[in-house]
Amino acid sequence: MADKVSVDEVAEAMYKQVASAQGVKKLKPGDLNKMMAEIYGDRVDRDTCKLAIRKLIESSRCVYTYFGGSYIELPHRESAEN
Numbered sequence: 456m457a458d459k460v461s462v463d464e465v466a467e468a469m470y471k472q473v474a475s476a477q478g479v480k481k482l483k484p485g486d487l488n489k490m491m492a493e494i495y496g497d498r499v500d501r502d503t504c505k506l507a508i509r510k511l512i513e514s515s516r517c518v519y520t521y522f523g524g525s526y527i528e529l530p531h532r533e534s535a536e537n
Contacts, residue, residue, distance in 0.1 A: 460499045465491055466507035473517055473527055481526040484508055 469487050476482050488504045508527065511517040518530045 458498070460495050460503065462503055462506045462510060465495070465499055465503055466510045468494060469504075469507055469527075470511060470516055473511075474529060477529050481520070481522070481528065483524060483526055487527065 468491060472487060472490050473482055484504075487508065488501060491499050491504050491507075508517075511527070512519060515530060517527050520526045520528050
């Protein structure tokens with residue numbers, strides 16, 4: 456059996472997925488879990504995905520948004536920041 460994928464590696468892959476979907480589609484945590492299962496197969500489990508999402512949120516690389524459901528997105532830049 457292949458080695459498990461690290462939380463950092465999963466977090467980076469999730470970040471890339473969220474960044475590429477920004478403005479096109481809002482991704483739910485479950486969507487990211489499914490994407491990681493497609494990419495890494497049985498080398499990643501649900502707990503690793505949960506830890507990776509937590510890492511992205513706590514580091515402020517991604518944020519939770521709510522619009523009829525919880526989604527994970529990149530933080531929005533305020534116009535006052537420009």
